[in-house]
Amino acid sequence: MELRALLAGRSSKRQLFFLPGGLERHLKIKTCTVALDVVKEICAEMALSRPEAFDEYVIFLVTNGGQHVCPLSRCTYILDVASEMEQVDSSYMLWFRRVLWDQPLKFENELYVTMHYNQVLPDYLKGLFSSVPTGRPSEQQLQQVSKLASLQHRAKDHFYLPSVREVQQYIPAQLYGTMAGSAWLNLISQHRQQTQAISPHQARAQFLGLLSASPMFGSSFFFIQSCSNLAVPAPSILAVNQNGLNFLSIETHELMVKFPLKEIQSTWTQRPTASSSYPYVEIVLGDVAAQGTMQLQLEQGLELCRVVAVHVENLLSAREKQLTLPPSEITLL
Structure with missing residues (x-):
């Protein structure tokens, strides 16, 4: 070519x-x-x-x-x-x-901050970074969500108080439904003085900083139609990150089952069968002594395989680096 x-x-x-x-x-x-x-x-x-x-x-x-x-x-x-x-x-x-999020976030460069803000925002608005409360959110959760909403509004270079309709666009739907729109607006107005004093770039940087403490921050998310492993609920959401394969409840986004990266031996894709419209991904898990195969059905099979490969390669590279370092430097990793 x-x-x-x-x-x-x-x-x-x-x-x-x-x-x-x-x-x-x-x-x-x-x-x-x-x-x-x-x-x-x-x-x-x-x-x-x-x-x-x-x-x-x-x-x-x-x-x-x-x-x-x-x-x-x-x-x-x-x-x-x-x-x-x-x-x-x-x-x-x-x-x-x-895809990998091992290196710490940097907040000086405007393109860097904007690019990362834009990448994580859609997943945040889907509520994927934290579990959904069964009742009213805790006071801490309410304060964080309202602060993140206020920062999103400032990131658009707005100074005015957002409308109820705009507020709804800034809050994950599962959380927004736990209170009246006017109550959310009242919470957001409490952060207005602070956020008005910063630039849109600083607002995006603060948003990233706050969100980076979330347990699933830095994950690539995949919607799983079905899974051959009975321990994995289906359908479910798969979050792939440096901790491995994390299967989340589709309703509450709570962690249900987890497989560490070190257990992943191989992955490959299978074409859709006559009875299925979605391709499969087969993942071999375990160690040399005992292995098992888990079959996942999802639309983005190739993407999942490559993202998993990037994480596993990074893990192996870190191990190799650790083995080649002098003993005095190993503790620094």
């Missing part, structure tokens, strides 16, 4: 990449440009220069109107992908997203 592009006289082009929230970056790519090069260039704009940071971001190929999301390996030639997609699906998109 790379040779074909060269023979066609096409050695470079301006390629569009989408960051969370619809942010766009047009980058010049050449026949030798791979996904890692793009990650490095966008990271440089976010004032990130360490190799550890590059490992945390991935380029995704999105096709079929957003229905098919496939993470690209670090060595994939971008021009090859673009040339092929222009013939197969001209509406394709290339997304830049963070």
Whole structure:
């Protein structure tokens, strides 16, 4: 493919990449440009220069109107992908997203803060970062949710007090329904003086800082249709993060079952069967002595496999680094 592009006289082009929230970056790519090069260039704009940071971001190929999301390996030639997609699906998109969240958040760079804010906001508004209370939320939860709502309003560069309709857009639906809209508005107004004194950039940074303490912050979420493991409720929500595979209740978002990363031996996808419209992912869990296979049914099978692989590779890399360090430095990890 790379040779074909060269023979066609096409050695470079301006390629569009989408960051969370619809942010766009047009980058010049050449026949030798791979996904890692793009990650490095966008990271440089976010004032990130360490190799550890590059490992945390991935380029995704999105096709079929957003229905098919496939993470690209670090060595994939971008021009090859673009040339092929222009013939197969001209509406394709290339997304830049963070997958690993080991490195601490930074709040100085505006693009960095905006990109991360835009990535986590939709999952927050779905209520995925914390469990849903059965009754009225605790006072601490009410204060945090109202503060986060006030920060979202300021992040839009608004100074006025939000309307009840706007407030509803700033609060996860499961929580918003526990109180009247006017009660939420009253809580949010208590934070107005503080949030008015900061810039939209600072509001986004504070939002990230508060949300980063949530147990599922930094997770990639997947909707699981069914699971062969009887211990896993189905349907459920799968949160993949540095702690492993976390299956959450679809109603309360409480953690139901967890499998640590170190137990994951392999993953692979299976095509949909005649009786099913969704592909399967098979995950081998356990150790050398005892292993079992868990079969998951979901739409984003390839994405799940790649995200899990990124986390497992990171775990193995950390272990390898630990083994090669002198004893005096091991305790620093």
